[in-house]
Amino acid sequence: MAERYCAENISFYAGQRTLIDDVSLTLSQGELVALIGPNGAGKSTLLRLLTGYLKPASGLCTLAGTPLAAWSPNILARYRAVMRQSTQPGFDWPVEAVVGMGRAPWTRVPEASVVEEVMAITGCLPLAGRQFAALSGGEQQRIQLARALAQLWCDGTPRGWLFLDEPTSALDLYHQQHLLRLLKSLTRRGHLHVCVVLHDLNLASLWADRILLLHGGRLVSRGAPEDVLKTEEVARWYGAQVLVGSHPAHPVPQVFLAP
Numbered sequence: 546m547a548e549r550y551c552a553e554n555i556s557f558y559a560g561q562r563t564l565i566d567d568v569s570l571t572l573s574q575g576e577l578v579a580l581i582g583p584n585g586a587g588k589s590t591l592l593r594l595l596t597g598y599l600k601p602a603s604g605l606c607t608l609a610g611t612p613l614a615a616w617s618p619n620i621l622a623r624y625r626a627v628m629r630q631s632t633q634p635g636f637d638w639p640v641e642a643v644v645g646m647g648r649a650p651w652t653r654v655p656e657a658s659v660v661e662e663v664m665a666i667t668g669c670l671p672l673a674g675r676q677f678a679a680l681s682g683g684e685q686q687r688i689q690l691a692r693a694l695a696q697l698w699c700d701g702t703p704r705g706w707l708f709l710d711e712p713t714s715a716l717d718l719y720h721q722q723h724l725l726r727l728l729k730s731l732t733r734r735g736h737l738h739v740c741v742v743l744h745d746l747n748l749a750s751l752w753a754d755r756i757l758l759l760h761g762g763r764l765v766s767r768g769a770p771e772d773v774l775k776t777e778e779v780a781r782w783y784g785a786q787v788l789v790g791s792h793p794a795h796p797v798p799q800v801f802l803a804p
């Protein structure tokens with residue numbers, strides 16, 4: 546199912562402020578797309594609009610040609626999942642129960658085998674038996690990823706559209722690499738399609754097929770990493786003094802701060 550995920554000329558306002566300004570984009574199957582931009586650019590707001598948690602003031606978001614608002618919420622939840630910037634259930638649940646919450650669109654009783662399998666691929670098995678609230682921020686992020694993948698689990702693998710808002714913000718180097726390698730290998734297999742907000746431009750460069758750069762609520766640049774991550778562009782949109790070089794072992798740009 547579900548060929549494309551589209552935003553057509555969407556805008557969103559809060560009072561007098563324009564948070565998202567006439568954004569159009571298309572996400573295709575099997576892609577890993579990184580959404581980047583400085584603080585306050587509107588990345589989280591755009592993600593909420595794309596996932597249907599906010600309704601655009603004008604314009605339309607569609608999945609497989611059908612407006613999000615026309616989807617039954619429960620069916621939509623089987624096809625698109627969201628890992629938010631920091632979601633903390635205000636209750637103390639075992640991690641398996643938090644991961645199992647992802648199965649709600651499919652079943653009343655989460656299948657233990659699915660919970661175990663997503664925990665295995667996300668590297669969460671060492672956290673089994675722990676209480677979610679007692680985990681570190683990074684450990685909670687890993688469990689939230691497992692929950693989002695559980696939500697999309699169907700016939701032995703996650704399928705559909707996964708949106709993540711800064712999923713690596715609390716992760717150490719090993720877990721950043723693990724998460725992005727996992728997303729990349731799942732998208733390569735063609736069943737999972739990913740749009741991820743990333744602060745770290747070098748992670749975006751290493752793993753994204755395509756980068757969208759948001760500034761002041763507008764999409765100001767888009768393309769392959771080497772098209773978007775250029776010294777003048779990054780300096781212009783981030784206001785930082787940077788040098789863009791290349792990764793020592795791969796032909797992708799890497800961004801360095803000038804001291």
Ligand SMILES: Nc1ncnc2c1ncn2[C@@H]1O[C@H](COP(=O)(O)OP(=O)(O)O)[C@@H](O)[C@H]1O
Nearest residue numbers: 559562564582583584585586587588589590591
């Ligand atoms: N409900 C709101 N009311 C007013 N301003 C908001 C609201 N939500 C977000 N903003 C503002 O909109 C801008 C974009 O926010 P956000 O999408 O969270 O940016 P990002 O995720 O790129 O850092 C920020 O300046 C933020 O302060």
Ligand SMILES: [Mg+2]
Nearest residue numbers: 588589590630
């Ligand atoms: Mg944000």
